[in-house]
Amino acid sequence: MSVPIHPLAVSAFTVTSALGQGLESHLAALSTGRGGLRENDFSSAPLACWIGRVDGVEDAPLPAAHAMWECRNNRLAWLGLRQDQFLDCALDARQRYGAARVALVLGTSTASIGATEEGYRHLDEHGQMPPELRRPPIHAPHSLAGFVAEALGLEGPCLTVSTACSSSAKVFASAERLIRLGLADAAVVGGVDTLCDSVLFGFNALELVSPEPCQPFDQARHGISIGEAAGFALLERIAAAPEALRLLGYGESSDAHHMSTPHPEGLGAELALRDALARAGLRADQVDYINLHGTASLKNDEVEAALVARVFPASTRASSTKGFTGHTLGAAGILESAFALLAIRHGLVPGNLGCTHPDQACGPQLALVSEPREVNVALSNSFGFGGNNACLAFGRAPA
């Protein structure tokens, strides 16, 4: 049985997605119900679907000093790092603790595979990677963390978590363990995933992509809309930032059921949820808001809706925000953690954009439209391929 952990301070956080760059644009979009999905204008061949694309990535090259890491995913990482003064906060942590005492744990599903795809579209006359893309580090799944470690000048433990759609939720757990053991004093966590042909045509091949903007938990839902995002958070011991919002707990589990469909009774999801509550020392009735995984795929939403309906009281509010941003895959964990943190900071339960007629499995918890409401404890659910589940619990500093 998991024992409670000491909460950590989330002393800084930021996100960039189809809703905009930085927290302010996200808060405004969630408050007003403005979604960020658009018709697909990204894939290298036509594909009729909707996507959550970040504007401006193409116009934001990396600084010359980091040219070796140039690719769309690292551009989005760099764009994301510079929002909400996050870069300054991270550099300040490096200054205070020393470069080797700040861990870096990032989640991604596809890293910079988009650059590898591009290389394969432009192979040279010998069938090899074209000269401008002959940069081995960007053709590896560790590309994102390798780049961010260099950009921030961090020399502590550095890890990429790649467990599909739970990736950038699990980074909080890895970071907490490193700090608890005294192997680091702070950690930059987060994740970045960018649109690329692999995921667009891959999910399309699995017949999981909706031809319309995704509608999480709606009876008429037809599958996912894929998005992209970058997000980061700085974790420290509470003494360093006693007033900051807090990571209260986390839960991790495996479905042990199927590579691409969830356990029919939500067994793994419930284990992760119970694990998170136990570590946070919370009861279900103390949870004010849950940011659901809610991808808008038929089976996943049904299983998650039933789990929420049976575990939580009617007073708990719950919603999926994927109707706003699309499913940002390996970046979904950090993006939706930021939404949970915004819910606490601003007293806002985001609405479940795209749902007008909820699936019958949904309980009274589902918030169809955004609601002002005091949120002291918020959870974020993330479930990935391979039956990999994570649940995070966030809260505010005691008054």
Added chain:
Amino acid sequence: MSTLQVHVEGIGLWAPTLGDFAALKAQLRGETVDAPPTRPAAIVLPANERRRAPESVLLALEVADQAVAMSGRAASDLPCVFSSAYGDQSISDYMCATLANVPTELSPTKFHNSVHNAPAGYWTIATGCHAASSAITAGHASLGAGLLEAAALCMTEQVPVLLVCSDIAGHGPLGDMSGTRTAFGIALVLAPAITSRTLAHLDLALLPHAGHALHPSPSTGAWYEGNPVAASAWPLVQNLATGQGECTLAAAETLAMSVVLETAA
């Protein structure tokens, strides 16, 4: 400086010339060792899945199963960390080539096997494991970073943990980028306390700002140099076989980890 002590209860190993840890020990004693079959057996998978499973999954599950069997632990109870520098390069090569030519004909099965956590997924399904599972990567430091992640999990949760680190050979233009020409896998079952199952103790200590100490040695042409994970693992693998010794693993770009190994009394 913080140190972690963990205790090894099981060891799995596979390379094109070595089918398991016993074969390595025999080879180091000067005995002739038969090469294993071309495809790792991975008998933990049901037969129908074994036929269809990608090579990266077979390799990871083979060494995982060896290590868990040696430990005598139940696989279903063990949290697991699967580490790989490149994941399944063969599938990535197929996907990039297909996407460049006929993207709408991408195989859905290849896509769902392309996720970095495919071995973790197949393993937890095959063994009925509901504990936490992770899939990580840290480039050429994937073994050291994986060992640090697994040891941290072992110490904070006070439970035995399975670590698997493996990489198959590269293919096509992507293989040129990775420089991985042979397959290699290693797995360890780590425990937080000494038990009757303990084979060896590992003392782990982080050594920061050690970039200069982590540059690769001049190549000698040894088989394990054809796989970055194998090259970094080789000193530790030798120490495991001889039962003692100290070595340094890369845990990140400039972060070294000293690994002192002693045999259980």
